[in-house]
Amino acid sequence: MNRLMWILHAMISTTLMGIGITAVLAMAMPGWKPIALAAAVGFVVSFPASWWVARKIQSQIA
Numbered sequence: 001m002n003r004l005m006w007i008l009h010a011m012i013s014t015t016l017m018g019i020g021i022t023a024v025l026a027m028a029m030p031g032w033k034p035i036a037l038a039a040a041v042g043f044v045v046s047f048p049a050s051w052w053v054a055r056k057i058q059s060q061i062a
Contacts, residue, residue: 001054001055001058004054004057004058005050005051005054006050008050008053008054009046009047009050012046012049012050012053013042013043013046013050015046016042016043016045016046016049017038017039017042017043017046018042019042020038020039020041020042021035021038021039021042023038024037024038
């Protein structure tokens with residue numbers, strides 16, 4: 001499951017960071033700090049999300 005989680009993390013983190021950055025840009029927040037914060041939050045939140053998805057996939061296979 002560890003390898004599957006890391007593969008999923010690459011896709012999920014990119015998606016969540018992109019959603020966060022798009023939201024920040026849509027709100028017209030000035031400066032680079034909100035963009036960096038949105039990207040960091042997306043990256044951190046993607047760890048439990050990818051673990052959960054990998055666990056669900058493994059339970060369906062087994």
